[in-house]
Amino acid sequence: MKAVNAVTTSWPGLQVDRPTFSAVAESELDAVHRYLLFLTGNRTVAEDLTGETFEKAFRIWRRFDPRRGSPRAWLCGIARTTALDHFRSEERRRRREERYARDLPDAEESALGPGELETALGRLSAAEREVVALRVLLELDGPTAARVLGISTTACSTRLSRALKRLEEMMHDARN
Amino acid sequence: MPATDVDFEREFEELVRDLRVLPTAAPTGVRERVRTLGEPERPRTLHDLLLMFSWRRSLLVLAPVCVLGLVSAAVIHGVLNSGGDSQQTASARQQLDLQAQPEHGGAVGSTTTPAFGALKGAPAAPSLPTPTPGRYQDYEASLTVRVKNVDALHDRTAEATRLARTYGGYVASVDESTNGGSGRSDLVLRIPVNRVEDAYFRLAQLGTVTEQHLSIRDLDQVVRAQRRRIVQLKVQIARIGETLKSSSLPADVRLRLELQRDAAKQELAQVTGSNKATLREASLSRISLTLTSQKAAPTAKGGMSRIERAARDAGSFLAGAGAVLLFVLIVLSPLIVLAMAWILGMRAYRRREERRLLSAA
Numbered sequence: 001m002k003a004v005n006a007v008t009t010s011w012p013g014l015q016v017d018r019p020t021f022s023a024v025a026e027s028e029l030d031a032v033h034r035y036l037l038f039l040t041g042n043r044t045v046a047e048d049l050t051g052e053t054f055e056k057a058f059r060i061w062r063r064f065d066p067r068r069g070s071p072r073a074w075l076c077g078i079a080r081t082t083a084l085d086h087f088r089s090e091e092r093r094r095r096r097e098e099r100y101a102r103d104l105p106d107a108e109e110s111a112l113g114p115g116e117l118e119t120a121l122g123r124l125s126a127a128e129r130e131v132v133a134l135r136v137l138l139e140l141d142g143p144t145a146a147r148v149l150g151i152s153t154t155a156c157s158t159r160l161s162r163a164l165k166r167l168e169e170m171m172h173d174a175r176n
Numbered sequence: 177m178p179a180t181d182v183d184f185e186r187e188f189e190e191l192v193r194d195l196r197v198l199p200t201a202a203p204t205g206v207r208e209r210v211r212t213l214g215e216p217e218r219p220r221t222l223h224d225l226l227l228m229f230s231w232r233r234s235l236l237v238l239a240p241v242c243v244l245g246l247v248s249a250a251v252i253h254g255v256l257n258s259g260g261d262s263q264q265t266a267s268a269r270q271q272l273d274l275q276a277q278p279e280h281g282g283a284v285g286s287t288t289t290p291a292f293g294a295l296k297g298a299p300a301a302p303s304l305p306t307p308t309p310g311r312y313q314d315y316e317a318s319l320t321v322r323v324k325n326v327d328a329l330h331d332r333t334a335e336a337t338r339l340a341r342t343y344g345g346y347v348a349s350v351d352e353s354t355n356g357g358s359g360r361s362d363l364v365l366r367i368p369v370n371r372v373e374d375a376y377f378r379l380a381q382l383g384t385v386t387e388q389h390l391s392i393r394d395l396d397q398v399v400r401a402q403r404r405r406i407v408q409l410k411v412q413i414a415r416i417g418e419t420l421k422s423s424s425l426p427a428d429v430r431l432r433l434e435l436q437r438d439a440a441k442q443e444l445a446q447v448t449g450s451n452k453a454t455l456r457e458a459s460l461s462r463i464s465l466t467l468t469s470q471k472a473a474p475t476a477k478g479g480m481s482r483i484e485r486a487a488r489d490a491g492s493f494l495a496g497a498g499a500v501l502l503f504v505l506i507v508l509s510p511l512i513v514l515a516m517a518w519i520l521g522m523r524a525y526r527r528r529e530e531r532r533l534l535s536a537a
Contacts, residue, residue, distance in 0.1 A: 020215055021213070021214075021215050021216055022211075022213075022214065022215050025210050025211070025213065026211075029202045029206070029207060029210055030200070030201045030202050032202075033200065033201065033202035033206065034200035034201075037200050038200075039534075039537075040537065041537065047202070047203060047205070047206050050202060050206050050210075051206055051209045051210065054209075054210045054213060055213065058213045058216055059216075061216045062216065062220040062221075063220075084530060084533055084534075087533040087534070087536070087537050088529075088533060091533070091536065117194055117195070117198065118198070125534060125535055125537075126533075126534040126535070126537035127531070127534040127535065130534070132195065135184070136184075136192055136195050136196065137195060137196060137198075137200065150527065150530070160184060161184065164184060164187075164188045164191060164192075167188075167191060168188060168191055171191070
């Protein structure tokens with residue numbers, strides 16, 4: 001997706017057309033939200049993390065180099081780190097509170113909706129959901145998605161294929 | 177078989193279509209929150225650039241740059257050191273050994289001064305260590321000077337003998353010989369020590385200096401020892417003389433004293449002679465001058481051209497740099513191994529932790 005606005009950085013020797021932050025935020029907001037929704041499986045958490053992601057991106061925007069990757073991939077990397085931090089703090093909180101119900105399935109409805117597909121998605125692991133989000137919904141190519149996930153391109157493709165096969169099987173079982 | 181970019185779209189066409197139509201847009205609240213952020217104002221700082229820096233990529237660039245820099249430095253080093261004195265002949269060698277040592281193994285050791293400064297032009301005046309004023313020193317120098325041809329050889333020989341007399345000295349020996357187109361003349365000149373420096377410079381200007389040697393031997397302690405002995409002997413002789421004046425000496429004692437006096441007188445004469453010779457040696461320097469009209473020998477097969485010398489010097493420089501690098505590597509290798517182990521360990525731990533968090537989420 002092309003950014004609407006662009007500026008030329010004034011740093012000597014690094015004259016490159018960078019999109020403005022506000023343009024990038026406007027164009028990539030839904031994509032980042034979609035990714036976090038799939039990754040966390042929780043709408044409320046995804047909304048919070050989306051805001052945090054863009055706040056973090058706002059603070060370190062000057063480090064973004066468009067020559068090294070797209071804004072979408074860059075934001076997804078930040079979103080993933082933000083989500084992992086959230087998972088860590090949640091884990092610490094649960095341990096502190098000694099909630100035995102940690103392993104029990106969450107009683108609230110699926111974050112994505114009541115449908116069969118949403119239910120099937122909820123049964124995938126977070127790792128499987130995030131690769132589906134990156135490759136299918138955000139349409140990142142294999143190498144870019146692999147870089148965001150910190151795995152090899154082959155591993156990314158394998159994970160995607162496995163996730164989609166599981167989804168298809170679950171959908172098939174649900175229909176039958 | 178893992179799905180490629182196109183494969184999964186085709187293989188799971190219906191599923192992909194369904195997934196893409198799921199309602200996943202960000203709600204209005206989040207949108208407003210992001211919009212209020214606005215535009216960052218702070219420009220990039222050096223810190224930001226460093227954080228953006230890809231260290232892996234930079235290593236790929238830095239490594240060949242460093243190697244290139246090292247090779248360039250080696251080449252420059254080799255070229256600069258191989259030049260030498262281009263104004264000297266190929267076979268010219270200059271050695272200067274400065275030895276200042278007392279005759280009877282005193283505390284002063286020998287010292288070697290570096291070779292004469294480069295001779296500029298032919299002939300040139302080298303800088304000489306001068307005799308120390310107020311001290312008795314045996315000053316010996318040798319000089320080999322090449323002249324143009326046999327005719328010039330004869331003229332220069334005559335000029336050298338004239339120079340010796342001009343400086344208050346004399347020619348101890350001259351040996352001149354010619355053979356066809358070449359000739360040689362060996363002179364030994366005795367020049368007063370206080371004028372040896374000037375004489376030496378003038379003699380060096382007779383032609384192209386191809387070899388020179390200088391030796392200074394301190395004779396001060398020798399002279400002092402001789403003088404002390406002379407005084408001791410004179411005192412001994414005087415005492416014996418006084419004792420012999422007595423008439424009450426037994427005959428055998430008188431005889432012994434007379435023999436002692438004679439021995440002392442003999443030794444006194446000997447030491448006095450040695451002292452005079454030492455003083456004479458110290459007052460006159462010895463310059464051995466060789467004049468030759470032979471051309472310099474061509475560079476032997478084993479000799480090297482400038483390019484070869486430059487290459488050799490460059491190789492030595494690289495070898496030295498390599499040795500230093502190897503030493504640093506050996507010293508730092510345990511730290512490097514530890515650092516790499518720590519980095520790999522942290523990376524593995526982080527991946528494991530991510531998997532655990534995502535599986536628990």
